[in-house]
Amino acid sequence: DSGVTQTPKHLITATGQRVTLRCSPRSGDLSVYWYQQSLDQGLQFLIQYYNGEERAKGNILERFSAQQFPDLHSELNLSSLELGDSALYFCASDDGTGVTEAFFGQGTRLTVV
Amino acid sequence: GESVGLHLPTLSVQEGDNSIINCAYSNSASDYFIWYKQESGKGPQFIIDIRSNMDKRQGQRVTVLLNKTVKHLSLQIAATQPGDSAVYFCAETAPDGGYSTLTFGKGTMLLVSP
Numbered sequence: 758d759s760g761v762t763q764t765p766k767h768l769i770t771a772t773g774q775r776v777t778l779r780c781s782p783r784s785g786d787l788s789v790y791w792y793q794q795s796l797d798q799g800l801q802f803l804i805q806y807y808n809g810e811e812r813a814k815g816n817i818l819e820r821f822s823a824q825q826f827p828d829l830h831s832e833l834n835l836s837s838l839e840l841g842d843s844a845l846y847f848c849a850s851d852d853g854t855g856v857t858e859a860f861f862g863q864g865t866r867l868t869v870v
Numbered sequence: 871g872e873s874v875g876l877h878l879p880t881l882s883v884q885e886g887d888n889s890i891i892n893c894a895y896s897n898s899a900s901d902y903f904i905w906y907k908q909e910s911g912k913g914p915q916f917i918i919d920i921r922s923n924m925d926k927r928q929g930q931r932v933t934v935l936l937n938k939t940v941k942h943l944s945l946q947i948a949a950t951q952p953g954d955s956a957v958y959f960c961a962e963t964a965p966d967g968g969y970s971t972l973t974f975g976k977g978t979m980l981l982v983s984p
Contacts, residue, residue: 800974813970859969861913
């Protein structure tokens with residue numbers, strides 16, 4: 758167990774809908790990273806938050822947004838969903854110093870039908 | 871569990887054999903490399919890392935070799951066990967980059983037969 762908790766584990770929704778994925782970082786970690794993993798693209802960095810503020814942005818679509826709350830949990834919001842958004846979404850956390858390793862959660866499997 | 875390895879290159883070995891998984895990285899400026907293990911239904915798990923000022927680093931049953939000349943990384947697993955069966959992938963990052971700048975390879979599936 759990495760200590761990073763993601764919910765839900767599985768999500769099935771229709772095209773055009775909006776979903777929210779949740780991540781609770783390891784105790785003490787201030788930084789949260791979101792990644793998308795698809796069969797053809799591999800792991801792609803989406804966005805990083807540190808202590809409630811956005812720190813880095815990767816290949817995140819405009820239809821996607823995220824936030825980190827005062828209790829440090831984070832949510833990834835995916836809207837106007839398309840079939841191609843079907844993927845595994847992972848959250849990882851670390852202390853934000855760039856020195857310690859990041860730990861990944863077990864992921865949320867999103868299926869858009 | 872979920873599979874992320876349906877279209878990945880596969881390495882099949884017998885229990886007790888040594889395994890070598892290779893990775894070609896893309897950015898000659900990358901200076902930090904990580905190997906991850908991902909079991910079905912789980913998130914990536916850190917195995918071992920290496921910085922570009924080294925060409926070899928050893929862990930418990932694992933060794934990472936770095937050849938900067940040809941931009942090649944390899945992971946050697948000694949005495950491979952069935953529990954080592956997973957997808958393995960490398961990641962690279964540029965100088966001063968953190969986890970937000972990691973570029974991940976597509977991965978290799980390792981299958982270990984008892």
